[in-house]
Amino acid sequence: MHIKHTPNIEHTLNIGILAHVDAGKTSLTERLLFETGAIDRLGSVDAGDTQTDTGAIERQRGITVRSAVASFAVGSTQINLIDTPGHADFVAEVERVLGVLDGAVLVLSAVEGVQAHARVLMRTLRELRLPVVLFVNKIDRRGARGDALLADVRRKLAPHLVPMTAVRDLGTPSARALPYALDAEPTFRDRVAEALAETDDALLARVVDGPFPSADELRTALAAQVRAGRVHPVYCGSARSGQGVRALVDGLTELLRPAPTGNGPEPAAATPPRGTVFAVERAASGKKTAYLRLFSGTLAARQRVTLHRHRPDGTRLTHTGQITSLHVVGRPTNGANSPDSTRQLTAGEIGRLTGLTEARVGDRLSDPTGRDDGPRPPHFRAPTLRTLVRPRNAAPGAASRLHAALQRLAEQDPLIHANAEPDGATSVLLYGEVQKEILAATLVNDFGIEAVFEPSRTVRLERPAGTAEAHEEIGRRAPSPSGFWATVGLRVEPTPRNTGIAFRYETELGALPRAFHVAIEETVHTALRTGPHGWAVTDCTVTLTRSGFVGPLSTAGDFRGLTPVVLARALARAGTHVYEPCHAFDVDIPLDALPAVTSCLAALGADIEETAGGTSSWLVKGVIPAGRVRAAELRLPGLTHGEALWWSRPSGDRPVGRDTAAPRSTE
Template identity: 60%
Template sequence: MHTLNIGILAHVDAGKTSLTERLLFDSGAIDRLGSVDAGDTRTDDGEIERRRGITIRSAVAAFTAGDAQINLIDTPGHSDFIAEVERALEVLDGAVLLLSAVEGVQAQTRVLMRTLRRLRLPTLVFVNKIDRAGARDEDLLDDIRRRLTPYAVPLTRVTDIGTPDARVLAHPLDEEAAGTLAEVDTAVLAALVDGPAPTGQDLRAALAAHTADGTVHPVFFGSALGGQGVTDLVEGLVRLIPRPGARGPGEPREGTVFAVRPGAGGERRVYLRLHEGEVTNRQSLTFLRRESDGRTVEVAARVTGLGVVGRPGDGTLTPGNIAELRGLAAVRVGDRLGQATEHTPQFAAPTLEALVHARHPAQAAPLRSALLALADQDPLLHARPAANGGTALLLYGEVQKEVLAATLVEDFGIEADFAPSRVRFLERPTGSGEAVEEMPWHERTRHWATIGLRVEPGPRGSGGVFTYETELGALPRAFHQAIEDTVHATLLGGPHGREVTDYRVTLIRSGFCAPISTAGDFRGLTPLVLRRALERAGTRVYEPYHAFEAELPLDALAPVTAQLASYGAEFRETTGGRTGWLITGDLPARRVRDVELRLPGLTHGEGVWWSRPSGDRALR
């Protein structure tokens, strides 16, 4: 039996969790359908997920179909938890992109499909809720081809759509499908032009080949709640998603940690997708972690419990499968067996920052420990010390903040107060600058230490990197650590009052006087030298931007574009004109909330707005 790891992706409320429940129920993996409304679904097992009716953490459930075991990875739909989706993408063999036949193509759906196409991940499209009033089929297919992928091939069709009597029938590969396949397959094109016409077998082979390479996207209609069309979707997964290649259990181990979740008694559960080799219980493993400065760190751990997803009692994790591992307290999301690789984020980093304080002062230290534990589960949840005993957090949105507050109470017993979120500006060095302060001690520095530092720009996304040109061992280890820690702490506030990022600081000179010098001398002198070097290097402030999409009624184009322009928007594309307009562009993140408040009035409540972080730009 081979294994397929399939992700279910969609905008919020499209029915991902309901589809997961239906797939598990129809296959016999569970004996009762769970309900999002009732809060008894299998994958949303957290109390907060059940209460809110949304998926927050990627979850894994398995069922069998023929000779295949399918591991379903149910991912969040809310844009505040896009980091969870990113983690899941790294371990998938294929995906199901879910749409609602009523709401149609949403802005979040477009973002997900663009990412899936960029990764060339085999993806099937499932149009859900065909039995709901307002459901569409042909018009929605046109929207899919226009806004998601031009190479959509329907494999099922619907009768009585939009009614409780909606039924799904097979849709043959007809001339329209042949024309779509001809755009990406030269053999089909030649057969259509020169003859003889391609056979059904030719079209099925072309469909399978170009689904596998991520070019063509088969479309299935159905209802997760009613069960219509779900069997066709499963058959499509088994037939069209290629089996993952693996050299076998005798090869060196390679795998990826894509989720970490708390377990009973506080024990962490680590989810590992294995690509090569094998892992057994009680085995000692070495994970590799790529740090922001390019260093590779080894994390040693010993497995104290192993459960292969979908295979109870199997104590050996083999290639292509996922296991829940216990005993790996130091392992984090993104750690790898075999080799550490550079991770290219598929989604932009968060742009909001919020300060959090423990409501009760005695819980200040436990709060920081809890936030660090949560950061192990989500590497994009950055937490750092702030003034007055608080902690600064990077966030995607207000819903994420609300969920964090509830998690702190329910999982850690800590009540926390969050300050209003603010947009996070950054500074980056613009050039290179050096500064040196020499011993002996004198009135100006009052420190028995010699420190020379060079500041220069680092690659985009590298964060802060500290390196040495001095000979290692020339200073006691405690002095070296004091300099490095102080460098990073000092650069949390640059000359313009913003956090400095993407920098490279190099220690170019050092010295001490034994036994007089202490680590405190180096902690005290480092900020003085660093600020002087940074001033000589120069910095520039960068403002975060959001990519936006706005769907507008016909008569709202002029007032909305005028308002967006006044907020500093840069327009990329304006399309439509028959029934409405779609505007895309980029907008300073600090203006997003203003637009959200003004848009209903400018569009008589008919406008639809969506935005997401899209990097930053230098302030003019």
């Protein structure tokens, strides 16, 4: 990538480019790089030669699968553009990137309008209070809409908008986007003041009673409200022709650049380094590169750092490594020893780090004590589908190679949770069928492995219905009844929802060697992955009530063998209830479609909670099992003449009865 180098960088902005699939997100990224001199030739999604879609699968399919970073400089501001996937199956990739952004550009199509996934993205962005700039793309396409689209945006995405460009010859190849000017256009100044006054009482008083704010005051107020996520500027243009792109660049640098604090920067030495790994790449040689956004402190090559992550069972894993090389994204790479590319990474910047062999996407950088009070990442919704993967070729070692390949892919997407099954298959978690197709293609392209995926199933979970205990003890001169030289007693009790799993001791900590304590606790977390009905057990506390050993006969293996036996008995006595994940949904439908749509949703197990509107359309809200969301999405177009607008998000779970089948049976 050719980067136009500006030596006097004072600010760094990390901006995400987000959109519904096919809105033109990657094309806009390419145009931004070209217009600012970062590249000297435009790539094309159709030709598969864009800067950010570098993977073979991305080039073949024309969709973004992994986040990528590209940079350009405007004056003293460097902008790191993070191109993110647009397909809903890769929403977790988008969510983890949001935690490292200073702002986002949400791309809309002037032809297709406000699409379903754009609504999901905007709601997430607004919940995180991230600054969002809207870019309405494709103004030069036939069918492009202007004022009607802005009305839809206000109704479906965000009510407080400030249109920043006028469009001439909309919907024709000669369409132009002309930026408004606060200094020269009184009408525009009035519109900006009215929009800002809706969320600022002091400014409202100035607008009503005077004196009317000046252009400079409005410019400052607009930037402040955009950075606070209360108001959203709207730019129109075309990534294909470049119309409106320069105005968008100016808006990003003027409206999202941090306001001066007047106190000066805090000395780097006074703050420990904190950051987040949001992307991982592996070269053909196996060399791993981690992309890390730094929030505070500094980093340099040869520095030792501590990373941590939370396992699916809630336990925390910490690992330490040494940075062998560090490249600051956006700095020139004039050889391995370039002083610009290998200088210190400072707060706000993104670095490409090697040497951290255990790094995975989502890892958090903390100080050596493990403290981490830096910015928190967004909560990633868990995948709701599970599938089993087997090699098509049953040759010796094929299953091991497949599992190793899926573990490598889990470094880039930890939420797939690749786990080996007893029969040699590997289970993975998914968000949708497109993600499964991408995994299958990646296994072939990158690892030469043809895999067979079983039909996906909805992931359910179990919670204890009550409290119960079980134990098994060593005899005087004999092992326990199960044949282990160990005594283990466990109590299982339910805890409130979303509290996860906790392990506690009622026994004296010094009563067992440390290795035996570790064996019991680790085995409890492992055993809870499969409850009495075959699903993972959560929201409970497991307490060690009895323990004992016989030296030198007892080993850690005895405790690993006996613990799941005792835990299974305690769970069986307590009983568990099975729950299925649900989505809250909003669906906007034509007036005449209400009876058919509500009947369809009820047949799919949905609980309809609210029906509103009735003038131009109906808005139906409710909750539906996650496993039925896809069916709803497929049936609604036929019931509404293609006019349904569906939006759903994970929203807890609900009981499905104690007779729910285990994961491998047929739904």
